[in-house]
Amino acid sequence: MSSYGRYHSQSYAPSAPSLPGSGYGQVSSSSGYTSFPPGTHPDVIRSFQAVDRDRSGFIDEKELQQALSSGFQKFDLRTIRLLMFLFKNPNEPLRIGPQEFAALWSCLGHWRAIFERYDKDRSGKIDPLELRDALYGIGYAVPASVLQLLISKYGDGSGRRVELGFDSFVECGMILKGLTDKFKEKDTRYTGSATLSYDTFMSMVIPFLVSYD
Numbered sequence: 240m241s242s243y244g245r246y247h248s249q250s251y252a253p254s255a256p257s258l259p260g261s262g263y264g265q266v267s268s269s270s271g272y273t274s275f276p277p278g279t280h281p282d283v284i285r286s287f288q289a290v291d292r293d294r295s296g297f298i299d300e301k302e303l304q305q306a307l308s309s310g311f312q313k314f315d316l317r318t319i320r321l322l323m324f325l326f327k328n329p330n331e332p333l334r335i336g337p338q339e340f341a342a343l344w345s346c347l348g349h350w351r352a353i354f355e356r357y358d359k360d361r362s363g364k365i366d367p368l369e370l371r372d373a374l375y376g377i378g379y380a381v382p383a384s385v386l387q388l389l390i391s392k393y394g395d396g397s398g399r400r401v402e403l404g405f406d407s408f409v410e411c412g413m414i415l416k417g418l419t420d421k422f423k424e425k426d427t428r429y430t431g432s433a434t435l436s437y438d439t440f441m442s443m444v445i446p447f448l449v450s451y452d
């Protein structure tokens with residue numbers, strides 16, 4: 240996904256710099272792991288290999304869930320489905336390969352850094368105000384009414400204030416970013432307005448709704 244490209248270079252942790260030329264990107268011929276981007280951190284490759292038990296060079300949603308849950312923290316399967324949708328290879332809609340996995344991992348690292356930066360009270364969760372600030376901080380001025388709607392999905396029905404764990408935070412962030420990017424494609428001069436046909440509008444929005452169950 241080229242629209243997520245700007246996240247790729249910021250990688251996932253200062254302690255884990257990319258290692259260009261270290262050879263990890265060209266891991267082995269026979270195992271099928273030929274296509275990690277050069278400089279992919281060995282931990283990322285290891286995570287992929289650990290869950291790709293049949294050595295097919297691809298992983299499905301359950302395996303992705305397992306890989307991300309060990310690298311970051313537990314991911315809801317719903318979030319995994321959204322990530323699969325956003326990072327899928329057009330030829331392989333139900334599984335992802337090394338390239339997509341590396342891009343996804345790097346993107347998640349970026350979200351992790353945002354999560355930690357804006358979790359001001361260090362609660363390990365993002366509350367609605369922290370979410371608003373985080374989104375604003377990365378350039379998305381989302382109307383309060385929209386945020387409220389989005390967050391309401393994560394409530395437990397008790398009426399208590401909703402707080403988001405990392406996976407839900409990623410989910411919210413990626414939906415807003417994904418839809419905003421789609422809109423920007425039609426608003427090339429960044430005026431905040433765009434004219435689109437009904438068909439275009441529906442084909443922009445529906446994939447998010449479908450993947451997001």
Ligand SMILES: [Ca+2]
Nearest residue numbers: 358362364365
């Ligand atoms: Ca917090």
